Amino acid sequence: GAGVSQSPSNKVTEKGKDVELRCDPISGHTALYWYRQSLGQGLEFLIYFQGNSAPDKSGLPSDRFSAERTGGSVSTLTIQRTQQEDSAVYLCASSQDVGNTIYFGEGSWLTVV
Amino acid sequence: QKEVEQNSGPLSVPEGAIASLNCTYSDRVSQSFFWYRQYSGKSPELIMSIYSNGDKEDGRFTAQLNKASQYVSLLIRDSQPSDSATYLCAVSYWTNAGKSTFGDGTTLTVKP
Numbered sequence: 001g002a003g004v005s006q007s008p009s010n011k012v013t014e015k016g017k018d019v020e021l022r023c024d025p026i027s028g029h030t031a032l033y034w035y036r037q038s039l040g041q042g043l044e045f046l047i048y049f050q051g052n053s054a055p056d057k058s059g060l061p062s063d064r065f066s067a068e069r070t071g072g073s074v075s076t077l078t079i080q081r082t083q084q085e086d087s088a089v090y091l092c093a094s095s096q097d098v099g100n101t102i103y104f105g106e107g108s109w110l111t112v113v
Numbered sequence: 114q115k116e117v118e119q120n121s122g123p124l125s126v127p128e129g130a131i132a133s134l135n136c137t138y139s140d141r142v143s144q145s146f147f148w149y150r151q152y153s154g155k156s157p158e159l160i161m162s163i164y165s166n167g168d169k170e171d172g173r174f175t176a177q178l179n180k181a182s183q184y185v186s187l188l189i190r191d192s193q194p195s196d197s198a199t200y201l202c203a204v205s206y207w208t209n210a211g212k213s214t215f216g217d218g219t220t221l222t223v224k225p
Binding site: 035050059 | 157205
């Protein structure tokens with residue numbers, strides 16, 4: 001595709017529910033990244049993929065968070081048993097290879113009520 | 114201490130002035146340095162990347178890197194109201210090029 005595509009763009013969910021956020025990277029990009037941005041804050045690294053493998057999962061805040069990438073393309077970030085502190089914008093990005101310029105999607109705005 | 118620190122701002126400059134944005138980082142093995150611009154409600158977009166000590170110029174933007182002082186800055190010449198945004202500094206490392214660490218950003222307002 002022309003850019004990084006994320007869905008849903010907005011999600012309101014009840015505390016305790018599970019949510020799935022999807023990211024479709026730019027075609028041909030081997031590296032994919034997930035970041036989280038709370039209101040008025042910088043970006044918090046969550047995880048990145050090189051191909052289908054995740055060399056660094058150190059940023060995932062807790063075991064309620066997981067991510068996978070299949071076919072070297074689409075990635076899904078899953079948050080189980082959501083909490084109010086999970087409310088944030090979840091940004092996905094991709095790059096041609098690790099270390100190259102990264103391009104961000106428009107984000108998935110998650111609100112946990 | 115945060116890994117990447119930026120002036121808390123907000124920073125306000127008149128149109129046509131030079132805006133100076135600063136960033137310090139704590140890890141000496143830092144490899145690559147990036148400046149992103151983020152408009153309110155939008156995702157970040159890359160403005161400049163710099164890898165070597167010295168200055169790098171691109172149009173009205175100049176990035177300056179001083180690895181000895183662990184300092185990177187962004188200068189915006191002839192500031193325009195359209196430059197009003199939050200500027201994020203990011204750093205990545207030799208040992209983990211896939212992980213960029215971001216500062217909290219500096220909000221710049223350019224007044225007409």
